[in-house]
Amino acid sequence: MSKLARFYRHSEGARGFALMSPTMLVMLAALAAPLALLALYSFWSQNGYALDTHFSLAQYRASLGRVGYRALFLRSLEISSLVTAITVLLAYPMAYFVAFRVEKSKFVWLVLLTIPFWTSYLLRVFAWKVILGYNGVVNSGLMSLGLIHQPLEFLLYNPTAVVVALAHAWAPFAILPIYVSLEKIDRSLLEAAADLGDGTVRRFFRVTLPLSMPGVIAAAVVIFVPTTGDYVTPSLVGGSNGVMIANIIEVQFDKVGNWPLGAALAMASMATVAVLTLLFVSAVRAATGRIR
Amino acid sequence: MASGKSGGRAGLLGYAILYLAFLYAPVLFLPLFSFNDSVFIAFPLSGFTTQWYEQMFSDDAMLHALRNSLEVGAATALLSTILGLLTARALTQFRVPGGAAMLGFTSLPLFIPDIVLGISLLILLNSANLPLSLLSVIAGHTLICVPFAITVLLSRLEGFDKSLEEASRDLGETAWMSFWRVTFPLALPGIVSSLLLTFIVSFDEFLIAYFLAGNEATLPIYIWSQLRFPYKLPAVLALGAAILVASTLLVVFAEWLRSRGLDNRKRITVGA
Numbered sequence: 001m002s003k004l005a006r007f008y009r010h011s012e013g014a015r016g017f018a019l020m021s022p023t024m025l026v027m028l029a030a031l032a033a034p035l036a037l038l039a040l041y042s043f044w045s046q047n048g049y050a051l052d053t054h055f056s057l058a059q060y061r062a063s064l065g066r067v068g069y070r071a072l073f074l075r076s077l078e079i080s081s082l083v084t085a086i087t088v089l090l091a092y093p094m095a096y097f098v099a100f101r102v103e104k105s106k107f108v109w110l111v112l113l114t115i116p117f118w119t120s121y122l123l124r125v126f127a128w129k130v131i132l133g134y135n136g137v138v139n140s141g142l143m144s145l146g147l148i149h150q151p152l153e154f155l156l157y158n159p160t161a162v163v164v165a166l167a168h169a170w171a172p173f174a175i176l177p178i179y180v181s182l183e184k185i186d187r188s189l190l191e192a193a194a195d196l197g198d199g200t201v202r203r204f205f206r207v208t209l210p211l212s213m214p215g216v217i218a219a220a221v222v223i224f225v226p227t228t229g230d231y232v233t234p235s236l237v238g239g240s241n242g243v244m245i246a247n248i249i250e251v252q253f254d255k256v257g258n259w260p261l262g263a264a265l266a267m268a269s270m271a272t273v274a275v276l277t278l279l280f281v282s283a284v285r286a287a288t289g290r291i292r
Numbered sequence: 293m294a295s296g297k298s299g300g301r302a303g304l305l306g307y308a309i310l311y312l313a314f315l316y317a318p319v320l321f322l323p324l325f326s327f328n329d330s331v332f333i334a335f336p337l338s339g340f341t342t343q344w345y346e347q348m349f350s351d352d353a354m355l356h357a358l359r360n361s362l363e364v365g366a367a368t369a370l371l372s373t374i375l376g377l378l379t380a381r382a383l384t385q386f387r388v389p390g391g392a393a394m395l396g397f398t399s400l401p402l403f404i405p406d407i408v409l410g411i412s413l414l415i416l417l418n419s420a421n422l423p424l425s426l427l428s429v430i431a432g433h434t435l436i437c438v439p440f441a442i443t444v445l446l447s448r449l450e451g452f453d454k455s456l457e458e459a460s461r462d463l464g465e466t467a468w469m470s471f472w473r474v475t476f477p478l479a480l481p482g483i484v485s486s487l488l489l490t491f492i493v494s495f496d497e498f499l500i501a502y503f504l505a506g507n508e509a510t511l512p513i514y515i516w517s518q519l520r521f522p523y524k525l526p527a528v529l530a531l532g533a534a535i536l537v538a539s540t541l542l543v544v545f546a547e548w549l550r551s552r553g554l555d556n557r558k559r560i561t562v563g564a
Contacts, residue, residue: 016388023375023438027398030435034412035404041415090311097308101301109308111547116315118489118543120496122512123532126519127318130325130333130529137321140334171315222402229405231499236519246407253411253503263415266408 041263051260059264069248073269076245077276079159080228083166084220090167091174091219096208098175099182110179117172125233128165132156132237157239165233174219181215182208213288220284221277228273245269323533331523344530354531357514361495364426364510368433368494373486375434376441377479384449399439409435410503417504424506432500437490444489444550448482449475481549488546492539511535 042059045052063069098109116124131137132155139151155161185208193203231246238244245265252262329339348354379398383391401409413432417424456478460470476483498512505513515531518524 012386013389016382016386016391019378019382019386020388020391020394023379023398023442024394026375026434027400027438030413030431031397031400031409034409034416037415037419038408038412090314093304093307094311097304101304107551111544112312113315114547115540115543116319118492118496119319119536119539120512120532122496122498122515123322123535124319126528126532127321130321131318133333135332135334137333137335140336144336168314168318225403226405229407231407246405249407249411253414259415262411266411270404270408 038263039267041260042267044260046258046260059261060268062261063264063268069265072243072245072248073272075159075243076228076269077272079162079166079242079244080224080230082163083170083227084224086163086167087170087174087223088178088216088219091171092178092216095175095178095182095215099179110176113175114172121169122232124169125165125236128161128168129156129236132161132164156237157242159238159242161237161239162233162242162244165237166227166230169233170223170227173222177218177222178212178215181212181218185211210288213284217281217284221281224280225273225277228269319536322529322536326526326529326533328526331526333525333529344526345534348527348530348534351527353509354511354514357509357511360426360508361511364429364433364501365491365495367430368437369487369491371430371434372437372441372490373445373483375438376445376486376490377483379438379442380445380449381475383446385454395442398442401436402439406436406497406499410500413500414503424504426505426508426510428504428506429501429508429510432504433494433497436497436500437493440493441486441490444486445479445482448479448550485546485550488542488549492542492546495539 043055043057045054045056045058094113098106098113102109129136133139134151134153134156136156138155139148142148143151189207189211190203193207198206228244229246230244231250234242234244234247238247249262249265249269252258252265324337325333326344327340327342328337329341329343330337379395382388383395388394409432413428413435414424417428422428457470457474460474461467465473496512497510498516501510502513502516509517511531515528518528
């Protein structure tokens with residue numbers, strides 16, 4: 001015991017481990033164990049009310065084989081890719097502005113840009129239903145101005161509405177990482193490029209943009225991965241054409257009650273997203289390397 | 293050339309203002325229509341009223357959900373901040389082998405869709421024959437809040453001057469007292485802002501709670517249940533406006549505290 005105590009006192013690693021162990025235990029119990037069970041369930045089957053615990057690939061065959069599910073996977077990925085591209089493109093100039101043009105009140109700008117992130121996600125998405133709805137802000141506004149006589153029906157309940165609402169809800173996630181990587185750029189590099197005769201535009205594409213790519217990649221990943229699994233937005237503004245994979249997963253755990261199928265759908269979508277993300281990150285890295 | 297440059301400058305500022313409008317305008321329609329004297333959420337506005345607020349705050353189901361959310365939020369904030377503090381302290385004070393990998397592991401919940409976290413916790417509780425309750429919601433929320441707590445506290449403890457604590461030890465304080473009298477007060481702004489931010493994340497979280505709450509309802513679950521009744525929308529808008537104002541105040545306070553803390557720390561390090 002005293003040997004152990006002496007070892008403990010002298011070993012930084014052991015003391016570090018001891019301090020971290022509560023968090024690690026919680027993460028093992030609430031993250032690793034549930035995910036392992038999810039994986040296990042995806043190889044089982046639902047037999048009426050009972051679970052058939054024989055190993056089977058039936059759920060994966062259903063998840064990937066049925067046309068309806070495949071279409072949902074594709075649509076979720078399409079919507080998330082669009083959301084990611086739009087959000088990052090819109091956020092870049094904003095982050096650039098705060099990093100290079102704002103001098104004294106940077107902190108105020110950053111807080112202004114992050115406040116919406118901390119206010120209710122449900123309500124931010126719901127706001128778009130209020131805006132785009134049949135009797136919503138846009139339609140009633142245009143009608144009271146006399147510009148239209150019938151409410152426009154194409155505004156809500158389609159994939160475009162999902163993209164708009166998601167791009168709005170996730171905006172702060174793009175700004176912060178891009179801002180941080182722009183802020184880190186050594187200003188003397190920009191001066192050097194200018195001294196060597198690069199114009200503003202050329203300098204931006206040859207120096208600023210490549211150096212800020214880590215922030216762009218981080219922003220893209222942090223938006224793409226969670227939005228593929230978004231449930232609230234497609235339910236509120238997507239309509240039947242805007243349904244995404246999370247909606248169908250939720251159904252398996254609710255009304256229909258086929259947990260193994262829901263687990264397989266979740267596993268398959270996580271795996272797809274992980275592979276796509278890795279491909280994207282390595283492709284962007286390779287492309288940036290070539291510019292430099 | 294000079295005029296072109298200032299043109300670009302004005303253009304960027306204009307863009308920044310438009311961007312802020314895009315961020316804020318949709319959300320600001322909620323408070324606007326919450327004072328509108330009509331059950332339809334449409335222009336033109338028909339008159340000022342506070343009846344939706346009165347209706348909302350006399351709704352027992354809403355008050356019950358609000359109390360649940362406050363309890364879950366407080367417990368989550370406390371748990372995740374304690375876990376975050378232990379982890380941040382371990383990583384900043386000791387050279388822990390595999391520390392980076394463990395930090396990566398704790399940030400995984402940020403990269404897994406909430407729906408997956410929700411259903412996998414549901415499967416775990418179900419397999420262990422544990423009942424769904426507010427306790428399971430607290431567990432789920434703690435899971436997603438730990439990464440936030442660690443990030444806030446790590447940035448607070450990282451630049452921290454180790455010599456202050458060593459000086460305290462040299463002057464005869466025990467390790468525990470040194471922590472209590474030196475480290476803790478210095479980390480306090482980070483601790484408070486971690487408590488506030490994790491509280492807000494939990495208070496707003498819908499999907500995980502939706503899977504794990506069983507027969508109870510948190511405030512977002514209550515709101516979700518109201519959204520399908522058109523005649524209840526104005527009262528939901530009133531509730532939404534109240535939540536927006538309260539959480540904005542909390543965030544501004546948390547951020548202000550964090551930035552003030554950072555300034556203080558600089559001063560102390562320079563002084564030492």
